[in-house]
Amino acid sequence: MTNDLTESVAEQSDPLEVSVWRSAGDGGAFQAFKVPAQDSQTVLDVVAWIQQNEDPTLSYRFACRVGMCGSCAMMVNGQPRWTCRTHVRKVLDGNRIEIAPLRNLPVIKDLATDMDPFFDKWVAAEGVFHPSKSRDDAIEQINPASAPRARADAGIECINCSICYAACDSVASDPEYLGPAALNRAWTLFNDAKDDGAGVILDAVSAKGGCHACHSMGSCTHACPNELNPMASIAGLKREIAKSFFKRGKA
Amino acid sequence: MTELRLYMAQRLSALVMAPLVLGHIAVMIYAIQGGLSAAEILGRTQGSVLWALFYGSFVIAVSVHAAIGLRTILYEWAGMRGGVLNGVALGICALLLAMGLQAVYAVTAT
Known part of the structure:
Protein backbone atom coordinates (compact mmCIF):
# COMPACT_ATOMS: atom_id res chain seq x y z
CA MET A 1 0.00 0.00 0.00
CA ASP A 114 -11.07 27.41 -39.42
CA MET A 115 -14.47 25.76 -38.91
CA ASP A 116 -16.13 27.49 -41.91
CA PRO A 117 -15.91 24.50 -44.29
CA PHE A 118 -17.48 22.31 -41.61
CA PHE A 119 -20.46 24.59 -41.03
CA ASP A 120 -20.82 25.50 -44.73
CA LYS A 121 -21.37 21.80 -45.36
CA TRP A 122 -24.16 21.68 -42.74
CA VAL A 123 -25.99 24.28 -44.81
CA ALA A 124 -25.12 22.51 -48.09
CA ALA A 125 -26.63 19.28 -46.67
CA GLU A 126 -29.83 21.25 -45.89
CA GLY A 127 -29.04 20.79 -42.21
CA VAL A 128 -31.25 23.81 -41.54
CA PHE A 129 -34.84 23.89 -40.28
CA HIS A 130 -37.55 24.01 -42.95
CA PRO A 131 -40.71 25.25 -41.21
CA SER A 132 -44.03 23.67 -42.17
CA LYS A 133 -46.39 25.97 -40.29
CA SER A 134 -46.89 29.65 -39.57
CA ARG A 135 -47.37 31.20 -36.14
CA ASP A 136 -51.15 31.06 -36.70
CA ASP A 137 -51.24 27.28 -37.00
CA ALA A 138 -51.66 24.94 -34.05
CA ILE A 139 -48.44 23.41 -32.73
CA GLU A 140 -47.76 19.98 -34.21
CA GLN A 141 -48.21 17.21 -31.65
CA ILE A 142 -45.24 14.85 -31.61
CA ASN A 143 -45.54 11.34 -30.30
CA PRO A 144 -42.16 10.67 -28.65
CA ALA A 145 -42.62 6.92 -29.15
CA SER A 146 -43.15 7.14 -32.92
CA ALA A 147 -40.48 5.50 -35.09
CA PRO A 148 -39.43 8.67 -36.98
CA ARG A 149 -39.11 10.59 -33.69
CA ALA A 150 -36.97 7.78 -32.21
CA ARG A 151 -34.70 7.97 -35.28
CA ALA A 152 -34.42 11.75 -34.96
CA ASP A 153 -33.78 11.55 -31.21
CA ALA A 154 -30.90 9.14 -31.79
CA GLY A 155 -28.94 11.84 -33.60
CA ILE A 156 -29.93 15.19 -32.12
CA GLU A 157 -27.38 15.38 -29.30
CA CYS A 158 -24.63 16.46 -31.69
CA ILE A 159 -22.54 19.32 -30.25
CA ASN A 160 -20.93 20.31 -33.59
CA CYS A 161 -17.43 19.56 -32.31
CA SER A 162 -16.21 18.31 -35.72
CA ILE A 163 -14.51 15.28 -34.18
CA CYS A 164 -16.32 12.92 -36.60
CA TYR A 165 -15.34 15.19 -39.49
CA ALA A 166 -11.69 15.04 -38.41
CA ALA A 167 -11.86 11.26 -37.97
CA CYS A 168 -13.35 10.64 -41.42
CA ASP A 169 -11.02 9.23 -44.10
CA SER A 170 -13.63 9.91 -46.79
CA VAL A 171 -13.49 13.63 -45.96
CA ALA A 172 -9.68 13.42 -46.14
CA SER A 173 -9.73 11.93 -49.64
CA ASP A 174 -12.73 13.85 -51.00
CA PRO A 175 -12.78 17.52 -50.00
CA GLU A 176 -16.30 17.91 -51.45
CA TYR A 177 -17.77 15.21 -49.19
CA LEU A 178 -20.28 16.78 -46.78
CA GLY A 179 -19.07 14.66 -43.87
CA PRO A 180 -20.77 12.73 -41.07
CA ALA A 181 -21.97 15.62 -38.88
CA ALA A 182 -23.80 17.47 -41.67
CA LEU A 183 -25.39 14.25 -42.94
CA ASN A 184 -26.39 13.22 -39.42
CA ARG A 185 -28.09 16.59 -39.02
CA ALA A 186 -29.86 16.16 -42.36
CA TRP A 187 -31.08 12.74 -41.21
CA THR A 188 -32.51 14.08 -37.93
CA LEU A 189 -34.39 16.80 -39.83
CA PHE A 190 -35.61 14.30 -42.42
CA ASN A 191 -37.22 12.36 -39.55
CA ASP A 192 -38.56 15.44 -37.79
CA ALA A 193 -42.35 15.76 -38.25
CA LYS A 194 -42.01 19.54 -37.83
CA ASP A 195 -39.55 19.84 -40.71
CA ASP A 196 -41.00 20.30 -44.18
CA GLY A 197 -37.78 19.77 -46.12
CA ALA A 198 -37.67 16.00 -46.81
CA GLY A 199 -37.46 16.52 -50.58
CA VAL A 200 -34.79 19.20 -50.56
CA ILE A 201 -32.79 17.24 -47.98
CA LEU A 202 -32.75 14.11 -50.18
CA ASP A 203 -31.78 16.22 -53.21
CA ALA A 204 -28.95 17.86 -51.26
CA VAL A 205 -27.50 14.68 -49.79
CA SER A 206 -27.66 12.75 -53.06
CA ALA A 207 -25.76 15.38 -55.04
CA LYS A 208 -21.99 15.23 -55.62
CA GLY A 209 -20.18 14.93 -52.32
CA GLY A 210 -23.34 13.62 -50.67
CA CYS A 211 -23.98 10.51 -48.60
CA HIS A 212 -22.87 8.17 -51.41
CA ALA A 213 -19.28 9.27 -50.85
CA CYS A 214 -19.42 7.51 -47.44
CA HIS A 215 -17.72 4.10 -47.44
CA SER A 216 -19.16 3.09 -44.05
CA MET A 217 -15.74 2.80 -42.43
CA GLY A 218 -17.28 3.93 -39.14
CA SER A 219 -14.54 6.24 -37.86
CA CYS A 220 -17.23 8.87 -37.17
CA THR A 221 -19.19 6.54 -34.92
CA HIS A 222 -16.02 5.28 -33.25
CA ALA A 223 -14.78 8.81 -32.48
CA CYS A 224 -18.05 10.58 -31.55
CA PRO A 225 -17.62 11.73 -27.93
CA ASN A 226 -21.40 11.78 -27.44
CA GLU A 227 -21.66 8.19 -28.65
CA LEU A 228 -23.91 9.08 -31.57
CA ASN A 229 -23.94 6.92 -34.70
CA PRO A 230 -23.53 9.15 -37.78
CA MET A 231 -22.74 6.07 -39.90
CA ALA A 232 -26.24 4.71 -39.17
CA SER A 233 -27.74 8.12 -40.03
CA ILE A 234 -25.90 8.10 -43.37
CA ALA A 235 -27.08 4.53 -44.02
CA GLY A 236 -30.63 5.76 -43.33
CA LEU A 237 -30.24 8.53 -45.90
CA LYS A 238 -28.90 6.03 -48.46
CA ARG A 239 -31.94 3.80 -47.85
CA GLU A 240 -34.41 6.65 -48.27
CA ILE A 241 -32.67 7.81 -51.44
CA ALA A 242 -32.80 4.31 -52.93
CA LYS A 243 -36.54 4.11 -52.14
CA SER A 244 -37.10 7.53 -53.64
CA PHE A 245 -35.04 6.58 -56.72
CA PHE A 246 -37.35 3.68 -57.50
CA LYS A 247 -40.48 5.73 -56.82
CA ARG A 248 -39.58 8.96 -58.56
CA GLY A 249 -36.56 8.07 -60.67
CA LYS A 250 -34.58 10.57 -58.65
CA ALA A 251 -33.69 11.28 -55.06
CA MET B 1 -27.69 13.23 -59.98
CA THR B 2 -24.89 11.52 -61.91
CA GLU B 3 -23.35 10.32 -58.65
CA LEU B 4 -26.71 8.94 -57.55
CA ARG B 5 -27.18 7.08 -60.85
CA LEU B 6 -23.69 5.62 -60.60
CA TYR B 7 -24.36 4.59 -56.99
CA MET B 8 -27.61 2.87 -57.94
CA ALA B 9 -26.03 1.23 -61.01
CA GLN B 10 -23.27 -0.19 -58.82
CA ARG B 11 -25.72 -1.54 -56.25
CA LEU B 12 -28.05 -2.99 -58.88
CA SER B 13 -25.16 -4.63 -60.75
CA ALA B 14 -24.07 -6.16 -57.43
CA LEU B 15 -27.61 -7.49 -57.03
CA VAL B 16 -27.36 -9.12 -60.47
CA MET B 17 -23.89 -10.51 -59.73
CA ALA B 18 -24.70 -12.15 -56.40
CA PRO B 19 -26.72 -15.14 -57.75
CA LEU B 20 -24.46 -15.39 -60.82
CA VAL B 21 -21.35 -15.70 -58.62
CA LEU B 22 -23.02 -18.45 -56.60
CA GLY B 23 -24.12 -20.22 -59.80
CA HIS B 24 -20.62 -19.89 -61.28
CA ILE B 25 -18.99 -21.38 -58.16
CA ALA B 26 -21.55 -24.20 -57.99
CA VAL B 27 -20.94 -25.12 -61.64
CA MET B 28 -17.16 -24.99 -61.11
CA ILE B 29 -17.40 -27.45 -58.22
CA TYR B 30 -19.73 -29.68 -60.24
CA ALA B 31 -17.67 -29.46 -63.44
CA ILE B 32 -14.32 -30.54 -61.98
CA GLN B 33 -15.72 -33.79 -60.58
CA GLY B 34 -13.92 -36.51 -62.52
CA GLY B 35 -11.34 -34.17 -64.05
CA LEU B 36 -11.41 -31.01 -66.09
CA SER B 37 -11.06 -30.81 -69.86
CA ALA B 38 -11.65 -28.14 -72.48
CA ALA B 39 -13.75 -30.54 -74.48
CA GLU B 40 -16.05 -31.17 -71.54
CA ILE B 41 -16.53 -27.47 -70.88
CA LEU B 42 -17.08 -26.61 -74.53
CA GLY B 43 -19.47 -29.54 -74.80
CA ARG B 44 -21.60 -27.90 -72.16
CA THR B 45 -21.37 -24.30 -73.33
CA GLN B 46 -21.17 -24.39 -77.14
CA GLY B 47 -24.49 -23.61 -78.73
CA SER B 48 -26.13 -23.01 -75.35
CA VAL B 49 -28.28 -19.88 -75.25
CA LEU B 50 -28.65 -20.32 -71.48
CA TRP B 51 -24.90 -20.19 -70.81
CA ALA B 52 -24.48 -17.30 -73.26
CA LEU B 53 -27.14 -15.35 -71.33
CA PHE B 54 -25.72 -16.42 -67.94
CA TYR B 55 -22.15 -15.33 -68.63
CA GLY B 56 -23.15 -12.47 -70.94
CA SER B 57 -25.18 -10.81 -68.17
CA PHE B 58 -22.36 -11.63 -65.71
CA VAL B 59 -19.84 -9.79 -67.91
CA ILE B 60 -22.11 -6.76 -68.30
CA ALA B 61 -22.75 -6.57 -64.53
CA VAL B 62 -19.04 -6.95 -63.73
CA SER B 63 -18.02 -4.29 -66.25
CA VAL B 64 -20.49 -1.76 -64.85
CA HIS B 65 -19.73 -2.63 -61.21
CA ALA B 66 -15.94 -2.64 -61.49
CA ALA B 67 -15.72 0.52 -63.60
CA ILE B 68 -17.78 2.52 -61.07
CA GLY B 69 -15.76 1.16 -58.15
CA LEU B 70 -12.44 1.95 -59.83
CA ARG B 71 -13.77 5.41 -60.75
CA THR B 72 -14.26 6.12 -57.04
CA ILE B 73 -10.77 4.86 -56.20
CA LEU B 74 -9.21 6.95 -59.00
CA TYR B 75 -11.13 10.00 -57.73
CA GLU B 76 -10.13 9.57 -54.08
CA TRP B 77 -6.65 8.09 -54.34
CA ALA B 78 -5.27 9.28 -57.70
CA GLY B 79 -6.88 12.74 -57.64
CA MET B 80 -8.50 12.30 -61.08
CA ARG B 81 -11.33 14.69 -61.85
CA GLY B 82 -13.93 15.60 -64.47
CA GLY B 83 -13.58 14.40 -68.05
CA VAL B 84 -10.36 12.46 -67.47
CA LEU B 85 -11.96 10.53 -64.61
CA ASN B 86 -15.10 9.67 -66.59
CA GLY B 87 -13.06 8.87 -69.70
CA VAL B 88 -10.81 6.41 -67.85
CA ALA B 89 -13.81 4.80 -66.11
CA LEU B 90 -15.63 4.41 -69.44
CA GLY B 91 -12.44 2.97 -70.94
CA ILE B 92 -12.23 0.38 -68.14
CA CYS B 93 -15.89 -0.51 -68.65
CA ALA B 94 -15.39 -0.86 -72.42
CA LEU B 95 -12.24 -2.98 -71.98
CA LEU B 96 -13.93 -5.36 -69.53
CA LEU B 97 -17.00 -5.61 -71.80
CA ALA B 98 -14.89 -6.30 -74.91
CA MET B 99 -12.69 -8.93 -73.24
CA GLY B 100 -15.53 -10.59 -71.37
CA LEU B 101 -18.04 -10.72 -74.22
CA GLN B 102 -15.33 -12.00 -76.57
CA ALA B 103 -14.64 -14.84 -74.12
CA VAL B 104 -18.34 -15.60 -73.77
CA TYR B 105 -18.70 -15.65 -77.56
CA ALA B 106 -15.66 -17.93 -77.88
CA VAL B 107 -17.05 -20.61 -75.58
CA THR B 108 -20.72 -20.45 -76.57
CA ALA B 109 -20.65 -19.91 -80.36
CA THR B 110 -20.91 -23.02 -82.48
Whole structure:
Protein backbone atom coordinates (compact mmCIF):
# COMPACT_ATOMS: atom_id res chain seq x y z
CA MET A 1 0.00 0.00 0.00
CA THR A 2 2.78 2.39 0.98
CA ASN A 3 4.73 1.37 -2.12
CA ASP A 4 1.72 2.02 -4.38
CA LEU A 5 1.31 5.45 -2.86
CA THR A 6 5.01 6.29 -3.29
CA GLU A 7 4.90 5.12 -6.91
CA SER A 8 1.86 7.20 -7.71
CA VAL A 9 3.45 10.30 -6.17
CA ALA A 10 6.65 9.58 -8.11
CA GLU A 11 4.66 9.28 -11.33
CA GLN A 12 3.00 12.57 -10.65
CA SER A 13 6.28 14.30 -10.09
CA ASP A 14 7.55 13.37 -13.58
CA PRO A 15 6.54 16.21 -15.84
CA LEU A 16 4.52 15.35 -18.95
CA GLU A 17 6.36 15.64 -22.24
CA VAL A 18 3.95 17.54 -24.44
CA SER A 19 4.38 18.26 -28.16
CA VAL A 20 2.15 21.05 -29.36
CA TRP A 21 1.65 22.02 -33.01
CA ARG A 22 2.67 25.63 -33.65
CA SER A 23 1.94 27.42 -36.89
CA ALA A 24 0.65 30.66 -38.29
CA GLY A 25 -0.73 29.76 -41.69
CA ASP A 26 1.23 27.39 -43.95
CA GLY A 27 3.82 25.07 -42.49
CA GLY A 28 4.52 24.70 -38.81
CA ALA A 29 6.22 22.32 -36.40
CA PHE A 30 5.75 20.64 -33.07
CA GLN A 31 7.13 22.47 -30.04
CA ALA A 32 8.09 20.55 -26.90
CA PHE A 33 6.90 21.58 -23.43
CA LYS A 34 7.27 20.03 -19.99
CA VAL A 35 4.04 20.29 -18.02
CA PRO A 36 3.61 19.32 -14.35
CA ALA A 37 1.58 16.13 -14.05
CA GLN A 38 -1.41 16.19 -11.75
CA ASP A 39 -3.64 13.55 -10.37
CA SER A 40 -6.75 14.69 -12.15
CA GLN A 41 -5.91 16.53 -15.32
CA THR A 42 -7.54 16.91 -18.74
CA VAL A 43 -5.79 17.53 -22.05
CA LEU A 44 -7.38 20.99 -22.06
CA ASP A 45 -5.80 21.64 -18.63
CA VAL A 46 -2.41 20.83 -20.18
CA VAL A 47 -2.93 23.24 -23.08
CA ALA A 48 -4.18 25.95 -20.70
CA TRP A 49 -1.17 25.44 -18.40
CA ILE A 50 1.22 25.95 -21.36
CA GLN A 51 -0.60 29.09 -22.47
CA GLN A 52 -0.71 30.53 -18.92
CA ASN A 53 2.79 29.56 -17.78
CA GLU A 54 5.05 28.99 -20.78
CA ASP A 55 3.84 30.81 -23.88
CA PRO A 56 0.92 33.27 -23.81
CA THR A 57 0.90 33.37 -27.64
CA LEU A 58 -0.37 29.79 -27.91
CA SER A 59 -3.74 29.89 -29.69
CA TYR A 60 -6.50 27.38 -28.97
CA ARG A 61 -10.25 27.37 -28.57
CA PHE A 62 -12.48 26.38 -25.68
CA ALA A 63 -15.57 27.66 -23.90
CA CYS A 64 -17.71 25.52 -21.61
CA ARG A 65 -15.11 23.00 -20.29
CA VAL A 66 -17.88 20.47 -19.61
CA GLY A 67 -18.40 18.78 -22.99
CA MET A 68 -21.36 20.81 -24.16
CA CYS A 69 -20.12 23.50 -26.51
CA GLY A 70 -17.98 21.45 -28.89
CA SER A 71 -15.23 24.05 -29.30
CA CYS A 72 -12.16 22.40 -27.74
CA ALA A 73 -11.69 19.43 -30.09
CA MET A 74 -8.07 18.70 -31.08
CA MET A 75 -5.98 15.79 -32.30
CA VAL A 76 -4.51 14.06 -29.24
CA ASN A 77 -1.85 11.46 -30.06
CA GLY A 78 -3.32 11.27 -33.56
CA GLN A 79 -6.96 10.82 -32.50
CA PRO A 80 -9.60 13.56 -32.54
CA ARG A 81 -10.90 14.15 -29.01
CA TRP A 82 -12.87 16.64 -26.92
CA THR A 83 -9.97 17.83 -24.82
CA CYS A 84 -12.04 19.15 -21.90
CA ARG A 85 -13.43 15.66 -21.23
CA THR A 86 -10.28 13.69 -22.05
CA HIS A 87 -8.23 12.63 -19.06
CA VAL A 88 -4.49 12.85 -19.64
CA ARG A 89 -4.04 9.44 -18.01
CA LYS A 90 -6.35 7.87 -20.60
CA VAL A 91 -4.31 9.01 -23.60
CA LEU A 92 -0.71 9.15 -22.32
CA ASP A 93 1.77 7.37 -24.59
CA GLY A 94 4.45 6.55 -22.02
CA ASN A 95 4.82 10.03 -20.62
CA ARG A 96 4.15 11.84 -23.89
CA ILE A 97 1.18 13.59 -25.44
CA GLU A 98 1.08 15.08 -28.92
CA ILE A 99 -1.52 17.79 -29.41
CA ALA A 100 -2.37 19.07 -32.89
CA PRO A 101 -5.19 20.98 -34.58
CA LEU A 102 -8.19 19.03 -35.90
CA ARG A 103 -7.58 17.07 -39.09
CA ASN A 104 -9.40 17.87 -42.37
CA LEU A 105 -9.77 21.58 -41.56
CA PRO A 106 -7.55 24.56 -42.44
CA VAL A 107 -5.42 25.80 -39.53
CA ILE A 108 -5.72 29.45 -38.55
CA LYS A 109 -2.97 29.38 -35.92
CA ASP A 110 -1.52 26.72 -33.63
CA LEU A 111 -4.45 24.60 -32.37
CA ALA A 112 -7.25 26.79 -33.74
CA THR A 113 -8.82 25.58 -36.99
CA ASP A 114 -11.07 27.41 -39.42
CA MET A 115 -14.47 25.76 -38.91
CA ASP A 116 -16.13 27.49 -41.91
CA PRO A 117 -15.91 24.50 -44.29
CA PHE A 118 -17.48 22.31 -41.61
CA PHE A 119 -20.46 24.59 -41.03
CA ASP A 120 -20.82 25.50 -44.73
CA LYS A 121 -21.37 21.80 -45.36
CA TRP A 122 -24.16 21.68 -42.74
CA VAL A 123 -25.99 24.28 -44.81
CA ALA A 124 -25.12 22.51 -48.09
CA ALA A 125 -26.63 19.28 -46.67
CA GLU A 126 -29.83 21.25 -45.89
CA GLY A 127 -29.04 20.79 -42.21
CA VAL A 128 -31.25 23.81 -41.54
CA PHE A 129 -34.84 23.89 -40.28
CA HIS A 130 -37.55 24.01 -42.95
CA PRO A 131 -40.71 25.25 -41.21
CA SER A 132 -44.03 23.67 -42.17
CA LYS A 133 -46.39 25.97 -40.29
CA SER A 134 -46.89 29.65 -39.57
CA ARG A 135 -47.37 31.20 -36.14
CA ASP A 136 -51.15 31.06 -36.70
CA ASP A 137 -51.24 27.28 -37.00
CA ALA A 138 -51.66 24.94 -34.05
CA ILE A 139 -48.44 23.41 -32.73
CA GLU A 140 -47.76 19.98 -34.21
CA GLN A 141 -48.21 17.21 -31.65
CA ILE A 142 -45.24 14.85 -31.61
CA ASN A 143 -45.54 11.34 -30.30
CA PRO A 144 -42.16 10.67 -28.65
CA ALA A 145 -42.62 6.92 -29.15
CA SER A 146 -43.15 7.14 -32.92
CA ALA A 147 -40.48 5.50 -35.09
CA PRO A 148 -39.43 8.67 -36.98
CA ARG A 149 -39.11 10.59 -33.69
CA ALA A 150 -36.97 7.78 -32.21
CA ARG A 151 -34.70 7.97 -35.28
CA ALA A 152 -34.42 11.75 -34.96
CA ASP A 153 -33.78 11.55 -31.21
CA ALA A 154 -30.90 9.14 -31.79
CA GLY A 155 -28.94 11.84 -33.60
CA ILE A 156 -29.93 15.19 -32.12
CA GLU A 157 -27.38 15.38 -29.30
CA CYS A 158 -24.63 16.46 -31.69
CA ILE A 159 -22.54 19.32 -30.25
CA ASN A 160 -20.93 20.31 -33.59
CA CYS A 161 -17.43 19.56 -32.31
CA SER A 162 -16.21 18.31 -35.72
CA ILE A 163 -14.51 15.28 -34.18
CA CYS A 164 -16.32 12.92 -36.60
CA TYR A 165 -15.34 15.19 -39.49
CA ALA A 166 -11.69 15.04 -38.41
CA ALA A 167 -11.86 11.26 -37.97
CA CYS A 168 -13.35 10.64 -41.42
CA ASP A 169 -11.02 9.23 -44.10
CA SER A 170 -13.63 9.91 -46.79
CA VAL A 171 -13.49 13.63 -45.96
CA ALA A 172 -9.68 13.42 -46.14
CA SER A 173 -9.73 11.93 -49.64
CA ASP A 174 -12.73 13.85 -51.00
CA PRO A 175 -12.78 17.52 -50.00
CA GLU A 176 -16.30 17.91 -51.45
CA TYR A 177 -17.77 15.21 -49.19
CA LEU A 178 -20.28 16.78 -46.78
CA GLY A 179 -19.07 14.66 -43.87
CA PRO A 180 -20.77 12.73 -41.07
CA ALA A 181 -21.97 15.62 -38.88
CA ALA A 182 -23.80 17.47 -41.67
CA LEU A 183 -25.39 14.25 -42.94
CA ASN A 184 -26.39 13.22 -39.42
CA ARG A 185 -28.09 16.59 -39.02
CA ALA A 186 -29.86 16.16 -42.36
CA TRP A 187 -31.08 12.74 -41.21
CA THR A 188 -32.51 14.08 -37.93
CA LEU A 189 -34.39 16.80 -39.83
CA PHE A 190 -35.61 14.30 -42.42
CA ASN A 191 -37.22 12.36 -39.55
CA ASP A 192 -38.56 15.44 -37.79
CA ALA A 193 -42.35 15.76 -38.25
CA LYS A 194 -42.01 19.54 -37.83
CA ASP A 195 -39.55 19.84 -40.71
CA ASP A 196 -41.00 20.30 -44.18
CA GLY A 197 -37.78 19.77 -46.12
CA ALA A 198 -37.67 16.00 -46.81
CA GLY A 199 -37.46 16.52 -50.58
CA VAL A 200 -34.79 19.20 -50.56
CA ILE A 201 -32.79 17.24 -47.98
CA LEU A 202 -32.75 14.11 -50.18
CA ASP A 203 -31.78 16.22 -53.21
CA ALA A 204 -28.95 17.86 -51.26
CA VAL A 205 -27.50 14.68 -49.79
CA SER A 206 -27.66 12.75 -53.06
CA ALA A 207 -25.76 15.38 -55.04
CA LYS A 208 -21.99 15.23 -55.62
CA GLY A 209 -20.18 14.93 -52.32
CA GLY A 210 -23.34 13.62 -50.67
CA CYS A 211 -23.98 10.51 -48.60
CA HIS A 212 -22.87 8.17 -51.41
CA ALA A 213 -19.28 9.27 -50.85
CA CYS A 214 -19.42 7.51 -47.44
CA HIS A 215 -17.72 4.10 -47.44
CA SER A 216 -19.16 3.09 -44.05
CA MET A 217 -15.74 2.80 -42.43
CA GLY A 218 -17.28 3.93 -39.14
CA SER A 219 -14.54 6.24 -37.86
CA CYS A 220 -17.23 8.87 -37.17
CA THR A 221 -19.19 6.54 -34.92
CA HIS A 222 -16.02 5.28 -33.25
CA ALA A 223 -14.78 8.81 -32.48
CA CYS A 224 -18.05 10.58 -31.55
CA PRO A 225 -17.62 11.73 -27.93
CA ASN A 226 -21.40 11.78 -27.44
CA GLU A 227 -21.66 8.19 -28.65
CA LEU A 228 -23.91 9.08 -31.57
CA ASN A 229 -23.94 6.92 -34.70
CA PRO A 230 -23.53 9.15 -37.78
CA MET A 231 -22.74 6.07 -39.90
CA ALA A 232 -26.24 4.71 -39.17
CA SER A 233 -27.74 8.12 -40.03
CA ILE A 234 -25.90 8.10 -43.37
CA ALA A 235 -27.08 4.53 -44.02
CA GLY A 236 -30.63 5.76 -43.33
CA LEU A 237 -30.24 8.53 -45.90
CA LYS A 238 -28.90 6.03 -48.46
CA ARG A 239 -31.94 3.80 -47.85
CA GLU A 240 -34.41 6.65 -48.27
CA ILE A 241 -32.67 7.81 -51.44
CA ALA A 242 -32.80 4.31 -52.93
CA LYS A 243 -36.54 4.11 -52.14
CA SER A 244 -37.10 7.53 -53.64
CA PHE A 245 -35.04 6.58 -56.72
CA PHE A 246 -37.35 3.68 -57.50
CA LYS A 247 -40.48 5.73 -56.82
CA ARG A 248 -39.58 8.96 -58.56
CA GLY A 249 -36.56 8.07 -60.67
CA LYS A 250 -34.58 10.57 -58.65
CA ALA A 251 -33.69 11.28 -55.06
CA MET B 1 -27.69 13.23 -59.98
CA THR B 2 -24.89 11.52 -61.91
CA GLU B 3 -23.35 10.32 -58.65
CA LEU B 4 -26.71 8.94 -57.55
CA ARG B 5 -27.18 7.08 -60.85
CA LEU B 6 -23.69 5.62 -60.60
CA TYR B 7 -24.36 4.59 -56.99
CA MET B 8 -27.61 2.87 -57.94
CA ALA B 9 -26.03 1.23 -61.01
CA GLN B 10 -23.27 -0.19 -58.82
CA ARG B 11 -25.72 -1.54 -56.25
CA LEU B 12 -28.05 -2.99 -58.88
CA SER B 13 -25.16 -4.63 -60.75
CA ALA B 14 -24.07 -6.16 -57.43
CA LEU B 15 -27.61 -7.49 -57.03
CA VAL B 16 -27.36 -9.12 -60.47
CA MET B 17 -23.89 -10.51 -59.73
CA ALA B 18 -24.70 -12.15 -56.40
CA PRO B 19 -26.72 -15.14 -57.75
CA LEU B 20 -24.46 -15.39 -60.82
CA VAL B 21 -21.35 -15.70 -58.62
CA LEU B 22 -23.02 -18.45 -56.60
CA GLY B 23 -24.12 -20.22 -59.80
CA HIS B 24 -20.62 -19.89 -61.28
CA ILE B 25 -18.99 -21.38 -58.16
CA ALA B 26 -21.55 -24.20 -57.99
CA VAL B 27 -20.94 -25.12 -61.64
CA MET B 28 -17.16 -24.99 -61.11
CA ILE B 29 -17.40 -27.45 -58.22
CA TYR B 30 -19.73 -29.68 -60.24
CA ALA B 31 -17.67 -29.46 -63.44
CA ILE B 32 -14.32 -30.54 -61.98
CA GLN B 33 -15.72 -33.79 -60.58
CA GLY B 34 -13.92 -36.51 -62.52
CA GLY B 35 -11.34 -34.17 -64.05
CA LEU B 36 -11.41 -31.01 -66.09
CA SER B 37 -11.06 -30.81 -69.86
CA ALA B 38 -11.65 -28.14 -72.48
CA ALA B 39 -13.75 -30.54 -74.48
CA GLU B 40 -16.05 -31.17 -71.54
CA ILE B 41 -16.53 -27.47 -70.88
CA LEU B 42 -17.08 -26.61 -74.53
CA GLY B 43 -19.47 -29.54 -74.80
CA ARG B 44 -21.60 -27.90 -72.16
CA THR B 45 -21.37 -24.30 -73.33
CA GLN B 46 -21.17 -24.39 -77.14
CA GLY B 47 -24.49 -23.61 -78.73
CA SER B 48 -26.13 -23.01 -75.35
CA VAL B 49 -28.28 -19.88 -75.25
CA LEU B 50 -28.65 -20.32 -71.48
CA TRP B 51 -24.90 -20.19 -70.81
CA ALA B 52 -24.48 -17.30 -73.26
CA LEU B 53 -27.14 -15.35 -71.33
CA PHE B 54 -25.72 -16.42 -67.94
CA TYR B 55 -22.15 -15.33 -68.63
CA GLY B 56 -23.15 -12.47 -70.94
CA SER B 57 -25.18 -10.81 -68.17
CA PHE B 58 -22.36 -11.63 -65.71
CA VAL B 59 -19.84 -9.79 -67.91
CA ILE B 60 -22.11 -6.76 -68.30
CA ALA B 61 -22.75 -6.57 -64.53
CA VAL B 62 -19.04 -6.95 -63.73
CA SER B 63 -18.02 -4.29 -66.25
CA VAL B 64 -20.49 -1.76 -64.85
CA HIS B 65 -19.73 -2.63 -61.21
CA ALA B 66 -15.94 -2.64 -61.49
CA ALA B 67 -15.72 0.52 -63.60
CA ILE B 68 -17.78 2.52 -61.07
CA GLY B 69 -15.76 1.16 -58.15
CA LEU B 70 -12.44 1.95 -59.83
CA ARG B 71 -13.77 5.41 -60.75
CA THR B 72 -14.26 6.12 -57.04
CA ILE B 73 -10.77 4.86 -56.20
CA LEU B 74 -9.21 6.95 -59.00
CA TYR B 75 -11.13 10.00 -57.73
CA GLU B 76 -10.13 9.57 -54.08
CA TRP B 77 -6.65 8.09 -54.34
CA ALA B 78 -5.27 9.28 -57.70
CA GLY B 79 -6.88 12.74 -57.64
CA MET B 80 -8.50 12.30 -61.08
CA ARG B 81 -11.33 14.69 -61.85
CA GLY B 82 -13.93 15.60 -64.47
CA GLY B 83 -13.58 14.40 -68.05
CA VAL B 84 -10.36 12.46 -67.47
CA LEU B 85 -11.96 10.53 -64.61
CA ASN B 86 -15.10 9.67 -66.59
CA GLY B 87 -13.06 8.87 -69.70
CA VAL B 88 -10.81 6.41 -67.85
CA ALA B 89 -13.81 4.80 -66.11
CA LEU B 90 -15.63 4.41 -69.44
CA GLY B 91 -12.44 2.97 -70.94
CA ILE B 92 -12.23 0.38 -68.14
CA CYS B 93 -15.89 -0.51 -68.65
CA ALA B 94 -15.39 -0.86 -72.42
CA LEU B 95 -12.24 -2.98 -71.98
CA LEU B 96 -13.93 -5.36 -69.53
CA LEU B 97 -17.00 -5.61 -71.80
CA ALA B 98 -14.89 -6.30 -74.91
CA MET B 99 -12.69 -8.93 -73.24
CA GLY B 100 -15.53 -10.59 -71.37
CA LEU B 101 -18.04 -10.72 -74.22
CA GLN B 102 -15.33 -12.00 -76.57
CA ALA B 103 -14.64 -14.84 -74.12
CA VAL B 104 -18.34 -15.60 -73.77
CA TYR B 105 -18.70 -15.65 -77.56
CA ALA B 106 -15.66 -17.93 -77.88
CA VAL B 107 -17.05 -20.61 -75.58
CA THR B 108 -20.72 -20.45 -76.57
CA ALA B 109 -20.65 -19.91 -80.36
CA THR B 110 -20.91 -23.02 -82.48
